[in-house]
Amino acid sequence: MSLNTDKTIEGSFQLIGGDFSIAGESSAQLKKILTDLGVEEDIIRRASIATFEAEMNVIIYAAAGTLNYTITPEQIRIVIVDMGPGIKDIDQAMQEGFSTAPDWVREMGWGAGMGLPNIKKNSDEFKLDSVVGEGTTVEMAINLP
Amino acid sequence: MTLKELEVILQAEVIVGSDNQDFNIESACSADMMSSVLYYHTPNSLLITSLTQQHVIRTAEIAGIKIIVFVLNKQPDQATIDLAKEKNIPILVTSYCMYTASGRLFEAGLPGCLNK
Amino acid sequence: MKLSEVVEKLSLDVKTVDDGLQKEVTGVYVSDLLSDVMANAKDGNIWITLQTHMNIVAVAGLKNLAGIIIVNNRQPEKEINEKAESEKITIMTTSLPAFEVAGELYKMLT
Numbered sequence: 001m002s003l004n005t006d007k008t009i010e011g012s013f014q015l016i017g018g019d020f021s022i023a024g025e026s027s028a029q030l031k032k033i034l035t036d037l038g039v040e041e042d043i044i045r046r047a048s049i050a051t052f053e054a055e056m057n058v059i060i061y062a063a064a065g066t067l068n069y070t071i072t073p074e075q076i077r078i079v080i081v082d083m084g085p086g087i088k089d090i091d092q093a094m095q096e097g098f099s100t101a102p103d104w105v106r107e108m109g110w111g112a113g114m115g116l117p118n119i120k121k122n123s124d125e126f127k128l129d130s131v132v133g134e135g136t137t138v139e140m141a142i143n144l145p
Numbered sequence: 146m147t148l149k150e151l152e153v154i155l156q157a158e159v160i161v162g163s164d165n166q167d168f169n170i171e172s173a174c175s176a177d178m179m180s181s182v183l184y185y186h187t188p189n190s191l192l193i194t195s196l197t198q199q200h201v202i203r204t205a206e207i208a209g210i211k212i213i214v215f216v217l218n219k220q221p222d223q224a225t226i227d228l229a230k231e232k233n234i235p236i237l238v239t240s241y242c243m244y245t246a247s248g249r250l251f252e253a254g255l256p257g258c259l260n261k
Numbered sequence: 262m263k264l265s266e267v268v269e270k271l272s273l274d275v276k277t278v279d280d281g282l283q284k285e286v287t288g289v290y291v292s293d294l295l296s297d298v299m300a301n302a303k304d305g306n307i308w309i310t311l312q313t314h315m316n317i318v319a320v321a322g323l324k325n326l327a328g329i330i331i332v333n334n335r336q337p338e339k340e341i342n343e344k345a346e347s348e349k350i351t352i353m354t355t356s357l358p359a360f361e362v363a364g365e366l367y368k369m370l371t
Contacts, residue, residue: 173360174358174359174360175291175358175359175360175363176293176311176359177292177293177294177297178293178311178312181293181311181333181358181359184333185358193360195292195294195297196294217301242290242291242301243291243292243359243363244288244289244290244291244309244363244366244367245367247291247359247360247363247364247367248363248364248366248367248368248371249367250360250364251360251361251363251364251365251367251368252364252367252368256361257357257358257360257361257364258358258360
């Protein structure tokens with residue numbers, strides 16, 4: 001597709017665990033970048049939702065993380081790396097409805113167990129790596145037509 | 146459904162209004178869990194919720210929700226109000242519970258959001 | 262209106278085996294927040310939620326609710342259904358979202 005540029009655009013955001021007051025703002029800024037580039041609305045929607053869910057996972061479960069993005073005319077690639085507890089059983093974590101969220105997180109409207117499935121559903125490529133006690137990396141890519 | 150019609154049907158207080166948008170709300174989503182808000186396809190949609198924190202506004206922005214209704218007279222704090230103003234998302238507060246608010250809007254012809 | 266009528270009119274899928282369908286429905290409560298349900302739901306209410314974890318059974322029991330309708334085609338695990346049966350709580354599912362289930366019930370009950 002023809003973006004308003006032919007350069008590769010890269011950047012990153014720092015994510016702070018536990019800070020719900022700005023939770024989601026990095027995804028909102030990425031959404032703005034994509035909108036300014038002239039990306040198709042449906043693609044922006046998918047990328048924003050996937051990024052937002054991944055960002056929220058960092059805020060909810062991790063101490064901190066980084067959201068890295070690379071945008072080329074062919075693809076939007078996002079890698080979110082966190083320093084968090086890691087995921088013990090990835091297959092289980094990918095099940096809709098499965099959540100390890102504590103009660104206080106549920107009372108804030110998170111922890112319904114839809115985050116990882118939502119990310120996968122909205123991406124064309126999805127990869128999840130995790131080491132218990134160290135952290136988790138979520139990689140997603142959305143192809144541009 | 147326009148902002149004014151929503152205000153009347155829900156007997157709601159407009160906490161954050163809008164001067165410059167003509168709303169035509171075509172569907173509604175009643176949820177407290179933010180991931181279910183993101184699950185649906187929500188062009189021109191309304192969110193009915195009892196949570197009033199800032200991340201609700203951000204979720205709405207990402208999902209493309211146009212107007213938010215807080216039920217049970219839940220009043221948002223100033224930080225939430227400011228964020229909604231910044232994002233141009235009107236906020237209504239109704240004393241109805243989620244069931245009655247949903248029921249009244251549904252009876253008035255507003256459908257639920259589409260499963261995408 | 263009896264719970265059985267609600268099940269029939271909304272074509273709900275009943276997940277538990279019990280005689281709870283004869284319960285009289287006093288009203289409806291829609292919320293995904295356990296604290297909210299604990300504070301505001303009434304005896305005999307049907308609870309509409311997308312939550313499927315074990316706590317919903319305890320809450321429904323404590324509040325003596327008529328039953329729980331789980332929305333968006335979310336499916337409770339077998340353990341949840343079994344616990345619900347032992348506490349005489351009826352669990353039902355629907356593919357409809359909460360707004361529409363609430364709307365349909367509102368039309369039926371009001």
